[in-house]
Amino acid sequence: MPPHIAQLILGHHDINTTMGYKAVYPQEAISGHRAFIARRRQLRPSEEYLSPSDTEWEEFLGHFERRRVALGDCGRAYSTSCIHEHSCIRCPMLRIDPAQRRRLEEIRDNLLARITEAEREGWTGEAEGLKVSLNAANNKLAQADLTEARRAEHVHLGIPAYRDIAAATLTPEGPREH
Template sequence: MSIGTCARAFGSPCIHEHACVRCSLLRPDPAHRARLAEIRDNLIARIAEAETEGWLGEVEGLQVSLAGAEEKLRQLDRGHGQHTAVDLGIPTMRGDR
């Protein structure tokens, strides 16, 4: 299930192998905030299980994904992705020098 829009150029390879919560190019969709929160909560539970089982390599990878999911949630909470118009003014011509 998609949680946003990928800003990667069409046809370019995904270095994250579609682990989008890790990717800085994911633009999270505010409509999918609840799903993203579920992903974060699941990652927290998986980290606890991996720590209990002593799967240290798994813990490290899950922590990277957790940091990404938390950053995406912060982006949504700050309102990133909401587009607003910016007045750039009207260009003027300079006189001859």
Template sequence: MGSGDELVEQAPDHGVSSLGTAGVIANRRRTRPEAEYREPTAEEWDAFEGHFDSRKVEFGLCGRPYGSPCNHEHACIRCPVLQVNPEMIKRLEEIEQDLLDRRERAEQEGWKGEIEGIDLTLQLLRQERPDATRFARRANRVPLGMPSVRPTT
């Protein structure tokens, strides 16, 4: 596989958009320091793979970028980058019922701060369910493969 330089040399000089993806990548690689294109060490590769292993959470997958910390202190239900596994929809329903029970108790006790926190969690939890349901429908699609042109006979 080539470096892509041949694509850049053949492309007309009409700006970056005329180069296509391969040309843009080739241009970018020519401007970056060569040291950035080294093989990762075993420790770096382990850390990279570990990042994705640690993104597996109870409800599905955490979608935060590589090397970034959790901004929600591992309160995954409240996190906008949580990708809920459709198999966990039933678990979300159980948690919602538990939150409703806790909210009722908080109202009885007059815990206004607790009610506020539960209401926020309920709101965000209820936003996760349609996403997971939509993903479940998408996951059940039948792959049709790539279309091809039939030879003329």
């Protein structure tokens, strides 16, 4: 385990305190990683080590760009497309951005109004479907609050997130309904 993670778990204010308990790191980690790389190089065919072309690199970065949605980030695997018809509010792959809480509240309020209308008009099937979405929206709101609470506890290590550094030059796919 990296020492800065152990530091957080143990609640040490100073990482040197943590390092005092695990003095063999980093030699142990470095030698273990080198052994792992050596094993992988023996197992994998050499053609897999070719440098990516500009097109391949753009495609790779583009995947992460295309996973950004209005309410946060889509967590689907690399090189896969959305199989949930972009119904993000109901999708477990959606990682909510707490900054979009207001947008989520608007979606929830809109769903409540549409459920009221559907029940008033006797559109039972419509009301049932909307209630599923409402339940999902409430779950996402809870997820946003949980994420925000966790962030408040985090110690920022100054390491940029991937979305901060990825510089893709993509043509957007167009607006999506989420």
